Structures are given as structure tokens and as C-alpha cells.
Amino acid sequence: MDLTAFRAAIGDIPQQDHPKIVQQKSRDHYWYSPRLKAELDHVTAQLVVTPRDQADVVTILAAAFKTRVPVTPRGAGTGNYGQAMPLSGGVILDLTSLDRIISVGKDRVRAEAGVILEKLDEQTKEAVGGEMRFHPSTYRMATLGGFIAGGSGGVGSIRWGGLRNFGNILGLRVITCEETPRILDLTGPDILKVAHAYGTNGIIVEAEMPLTASYEWVDVMVGFESIMDACAFGEQAARQDGMLFKEIAPVAAPLPHDWFNRHRPYIKHRDQSVVLMMVAPVAVPALMDLIAFHKADLLLRSDTLPEDEKKKLPPVYELAWNHTTLRGLKLDPGITYLQTQYPDLAHVKWAVDTFGDEMPMHIEMGRFDGRVVFSGLPIVRYTNEERLEEIIRLHEANGCLVFNPHRYTLEEGGMKKTDRDQLEFKKQADPKGILNPGKMIAWDDPDFDFDSGRAWLFDGLKTLGAA
Numbered sequence: 355m356d357l358t359a360f361r362a363a364i365g366d367i368p369q370q371d372h373p374k375i376v377q378q379k380s381r382d383h384y385w386y387s388p389r390l391k392a393e394l395d396h397v398t399a400q401l402v403v404t405p406r407d408q409a410d411v412v413t414i415l416a417a418a419f420k421t422r423v424p425v426t427p428r429g430a431g432t433g434n435y436g437q438a439m440p441l442s443g444g445v446i447l448d449l450t451s452l453d454r455i456i457s458v459g460k461d462r463v464r465a466e467a468g469v470i471l472e473k474l475d476e477q478t479k480e481a482v483g484g485e486m487r488f489h490p491s492t493y494r495m496a497t498l499g500g501f502i503a504g505g506s507g508g509v510g511s512i513r514w515g516g517l518r519n520f521g522n523i524l525g526l527r528v529i530t531c532e533e534t535p536r537i538l539d540l541t542g543p544d545i546l547k548v549a550h551a552y553g554t555n556g557i558i559v560e561a562e563m564p565l566t567a568s569y570e571w572v573d574v575m576v577g578f579e580s581i582m583d584a585c586a587f588g589e590q591a592a593r594q595d596g597m598l599f600k601e602i603a604p605v606a607a608p609l610p611h612d613w614f615n616r617h618r619p620y621i622k623h624r625d626q627s628v629v630l631m632m633v634a635p636v637a638v639p640a641l642m643d644l645i646a647f648h649k650a651d652l653l654l655r656s657d658t659l660p661e662d663e664k665k666k667l668p669p670v671y672e673l674a675w676n677h678t679t680l681r682g683l684k685l686d687p688g689i690t691y692l693q694t695q696y697p698d699l700a701h702v703k704w705a706v707d708t709f710g711d712e713m714p715m716h717i718e719m720g721r722f723d724g725r726v727v728f729s730g731l732p733i734v735r736y737t738n739e740e741r742l743e744e745i746i747r748l749h750e751a752n753g754c755l756v757f758n759p760h761r762y763t764l765e766e767g768g769m770k771k772t773d774r775d776q777l778e779f780k781k782q783a784d785p786k787g788i789l790n791p792g793k794m795i796a797w798d799d800p801d802f803d804f805d806s807g808r809a810w811l812f813d814g815l816k817t818l819g820a821a
Contacts, residue, residue: 356421363417370402384436399440427553429500432492436762437504441792467499484565491675511720527560530783547779555780573670574631577651581606601632602719603674694730695755772796
């Protein structure tokens with residue numbers, strides 16, 4: 355790595371080498387995980403570069419290829435798994451200045467990777483009455499490119515499934531890291547070569563996304579005496595073909611009372627579990643009937659609140675997804691979480707009965723290959739890594755998928771297998787392995803046994819730790 359030569363080669367492209375600023379830009383929300391916090395706390399780049407346009411990205415990647423300087427792309431840094439952390443040091447590629455909205459059509463939008471999702475929606479709503487199909491709970495901060503490279507779904511997944519489902523991304527513009535970087539416009543199945551690849555095999559600089567109709571979504575909070583009652587209600591609501599929801603999330607007591615500070619006055623008592631919902635206005639009357647049928651407590655309905663009271667409340671989506679965990683960590687740094695998938699209500703009951711208050715349940719209702727599923731983001735009252743691994747093993751032994759948020763690699767945090775298409779694309783687009791090194795096991799250790807039960811450690815991270 356020749357950082358001096360790299361800096362000379364990129365000319366007047368904005369650079370920042372102040373250690374504190376570089377370290378801050380070298381962070382994401384890895385500290386959600388006690389394991390990743392211990393393993394990655396020392397990680398930092400040596401330089402932050404901020405391209406002003408896509409031509410600057412080409413210049414940066416050509417210089418990186420020539421000087422063998424590692425490049426880790428970053429948006430807002432709202433990921434939770436170390437996706438945007440430079441395990442080999444080198445350069446952080448800050449893409450937040452690439453924030454142009456290029457075109458807005460009746461059913462689609464094309465924009466650069468650094469645009470903030472909330473700002474993107476503001477413009478599409480004004481232009482055509484449309485909005486993104488889904489977004490993370492960090493909607494007000496997260497960037498489009500970061501969501502595509504590191505995310506998998508979010509608010510809206512109850513209707514639209516996952517980000518990598520066919521049709522949820524229409525096109526990507528990617529720049530390769532070669533002697534002469536190529537600008538590639540990917541469509542169709544080729545999109546999956548770089549979507550959710552953490553920027554390991556190409557830098558996403560532009561995306562075309564489908565839009566759906568925009569609504570003044572109504573926030574609703576419904577109370578139940580048990581988390582299983584809340585989950586049963588959430589499942590039934592999710593299966594109502596005639597009702598349009600953007601969010602359905604059962605959360606077990608005592609988390610809502612203890613963690614949702616501004617919503618606490620609406621919760622009847624500490625032992626009340628809740629279902630958080632976003633519903634289209636036209637579906638509100640039918641939802642009221644469903645709540646009455648379940649003899650549940652309607653705790654909050656945002657369209658009936660006085661305007662001044664409504665403005666004091668965060669949106670429901672900022673209580674859900676990983677914002678639930680974030681709110682808990684602010685009050686209790688001893689917790690962590692898992693990402694799971696429960697095939698049906700019986701599997702949710704198994705987890706609730708097995709782990710009790712050691713793992714208060716938080717579910718995000720979603721769609722997976724056309725089926726309504728229980729996507730779990732359960733809280734774990736952390737004791738030690740051995741117990742955390744045991745909880746994971748018990749889930750897997752009982753037919754419950756675990757997407758491990760305590761690993762920084764694509765494979766270990768996903769389906770524990772190599773994505774061959776992404777690996778082959780990396781061989782073409784990043785032949786020196788310069789882009790976000792250490793995140794794709796298949797590149798660094800093709801013979802690694804995912805069934806061995808041992809965690810993989812990137813050699814470059816060992817070197818960085820010793821430096």
C-alpha cells in the first residue's frame with residue numbers, strides 16, 4: 355500500500371486525514387454486537403476521500419488499483435455488522451456527495467448512491483405521488499447506495515418482501531476497481547451480483563428503483579396481554595389481502611413501556627405487549643374492526659391525535675426494526691440482539707417458551723417468497739459469547755434460520771454459503787481484492803468450512819490489530 359502515491363494520483367479530490375475524523379468515518383453501528391465491538395474497536399482507515407462526482411470515483415479506483423490501497427465504501431454508516439469498516443485500513447470512500455436525483459418517472463426513480471432516502475421520497479412524492487417501496491428504520495439518515503449494498507429489507511417488507519427479490523431494484527451503475535475502471539450498468543439478474551455485497555466487488559454510484567403509491571400512513575399501536583396474542587394478531591393482519599400495511603411489528607413486554615419513552619403514556623401497564631403498525635388511511639376502518647374482533651386495546655392512532663401532540667412523537671418506524679435495539683442499548687448497554695426467521699407461530703412460541711425474559715421477542719412481519727413470515731429481531735440479555743452461540747445453535751436445531759449479526763462477513767451473516775455469482779463478479783471487477791477486503795470469505799479463504807462451527811478471522815484484521 356503506497357498511500358503517498360495514491361494521494362498524489364487523485365489530485366484535488368477532497369481528502370481528510372485528521373485521525374479523529376478518519377476514525378469516526380471508519381465506524382458503523384458494529385457496537386450493537388459485543389463480539390464485533392471487541393473485535394473491531396481498533397479498526398480505522400488512514401484517509402477519507404470524498405468524490406464530487408462519478409468521474410472522481412473512477413480516478414480514485416484507478417489510483418487505488420495502481421498503488422494497492424484498500425478502499426472501503428461508505429454512505430451514512432448506519433449498518434450494524436461492520437459492513438463499512440476498513441479491516442485492512444487504507445481509504446474510506448465517502449459517497450455522500452453523490453446525491454443527485456437524476457430522474458423521476460411515474461413508477462420509478464433514478465438517483466445517485468449518496469442521496470438520503472427521506473429526501474429521495476420527498477421529491478418523488480412531490481413529483482409523482484410515489485415513494486420507495488421500503489426503507490430501513492434509519493430512513494432519515496441512510497443513503498440509497500448504503501441500503502442496497504448492506505441492507506436486506508425494512509419498513510415495507512410486509513408488502514414487498516426483500517430488497518434482493520426480483521423487481522425491487524431495477525438497475526445499478528457500478529464502477530470497477532481495475533487499471534482502467536469500467537462503468538457498468540447492470541439490470542435483471544446481474545443486479546444480484548452486487549446488491550447486498552457490501553461493496554466488495556464494485557462501487558455502486560447510481561440506482562434505479564421502483565416506486566409505489568405514497569400515502570399519509572397512519573401510525574397505530576395495539577396492546578395485548580401476551581406477546582403470543584400480539585404475534586397471532588400480527589399474522590392475521592398481515593394475511594388480510596384487502597388491507598394495506600407498511601409495517602407490522604409485535605414487541606414483547608416490558609420493552610415498549612421501558613424503551614419507547616414518548617409513547618409510554620399510551621401504554622396501559624408495563625406488562626403490555628404491543629403491535630406497531632403503519633396502515634394506509636383507506637384500511638383504517640377495517641383495522642379497527644380487526645382490533646375489536648381480537649378484543650385488543652387500541653392504544654394509539656395517529657390520525658386522531660391533536661397536531662401538536664402528534665409532532666412530539668417519533669414515527670412508529672423509529673420504534674421498529676433495529677431502532678428497537680438502538681433504543682434499548684441507550685438504556686441498557688448489556689443487551690444485544692439476533693436476526694432470525696420463524697417459519698410459523700409455533701416456532702415463535704417455541705422461542706418464547708424456551709428463552710423467556712432472556713430473549714424478549716421482537717418480530718417484524720414480512721414476506722418471504724410470497725409467504726407471510728415472522729422475521730425476528732429478538733433482544734438478547736447478553737451474558738457471554740458461549741451462551742449467545744448456544745442460543746443460535748438451539749434456533750438452528752429447531753428449524754429457525756439465524757442471520758448472524760455478530761459476524762462481519764457476507765457468508766456468516768447470511769445463509770452460511772458462498773454466493774458464486776458475487777465471487778465470480780469480484781474476480782472480474784476487483785482482481786486485486788482491493789474493495790472492502792475481509793468481508794467475503796470465498797475470496798480470502800475458498801476452502802473455509804462453514805459447518806465447522808468456528809468463526810472466520812480475516813488475516814488483514816490480525817495484522818491491523820498488531821500494527
